[in-house]
Amino acid sequence: MTTSVEPAVQPSWRQLLENPAQLVAFGFGLGKIPIAPGTFGTLAMLPVYQALQPRLADAGLLALVGVMFLVGVWACERTGRALGVPDHGGMVWDEMTAFLLVLFFTPPTLAWQAFAFLLFRLFDVLKPPPIRHYERQFKNGLGVMLDDLIAAFYALLTLAAWRAVAG
Numbered sequence: 001m002t003t004s005v006e007p008a009v010q011p012s013w014r015q016l017l018e019n020p021a022q023l024v025a026f027g028f029g030l031g032k033i034p035i036a037p038g039t040f041g042t043l044a045m046l047p048v049y050q051a052l053q054p055r056l057a058d059a060g061l062l063a064l065v066g067v068m069f070l071v072g073v074w075a076c077e078r079t080g081r082a083l084g085v086p087d088h089g090g091m092v093w094d095e096m097t098a099f100l101l102v103l104f105f106t107p108p109t110l111a112w113q114a115f116a117f118l119l120f121r122l123f124d125v126l127k128p129p130p131i132r133h134y135e136r137q138f139k140n141g142l143g144v145m146l147d148d149l150i151a152a153f154y155a156l157l158t159l160a161a162w163r164a165v166a167g
Contacts, residue, residue: 006085007083009045009085009088010021010032010090011026011032011085011090012084012161013029013032019062019079019082020075021074021075021078021082022071022075022077022078022079022082024071024076024093025072025075025076025079025080025088025090025091025092025093026079026091026092026093026114027041027044027067027091027092027093027095028095030092030096031088031089031090031091031092031126032052032090037089037090037092038089038092038095038121038124039073039121040092041079041092041096041097042095042096042107042117042120042121042124044096045096045099046098046103046104046113046117047099048096048100049104051105052064053103053108054148058119059077060102061104062101064100065097065100065101066097067102068093068096068097068100068151069145071093071104072093072141072144072145073140073141073142073144073145074095074096074141075091075093075141076091076093076094076140076141076144076145077100077140077141077142078141079091080140080141086139086140086143086144087135087143087144087147088157091144093145094145094147094148095124095148096143097148098118098120098124098145098149098151099116099117099152101149101152102116102120102152102155102156102159103116103157104163105116105156105159106156106159109118112136112159113164115157115159116155119155119158119159120151120152121153122152122155123150123152123158124148125150125157127147127151130148130150130156131151132152134146134150135147143158
């Protein structure tokens, strides 16, 4: 019995460059990294956040996350349909968007941001309830984006609890 749920469907660079939805869903190519693409997509947001944070007001940064979420629903829906895999492992826009939100609420030190990164990846990989429920419930772009948003919520909740306990 085989347990592989994801076929070896990997768009070429040419396909990504010719298809805006796939280019976005694959994080402008980060999703093509063969090992842990979600981790690399998440990590990529650290320098992006560092560049954006001093240039955008809080409302602008939150609006950007909202726009990224909506674009992600569209891009991941189209890409999942085109590849025949609703939540392809190479689609990393969901991690990128959710982690940008996490960084917005994380204290601006390397230690806190590293802790936020580890927590987000942990919750994204383990998918505690109700993440798996929503992942099964929504087999489309919304589901792809929503499960990472819930993982971000768990990471932020844990960060807040740690901050309250640690002082």
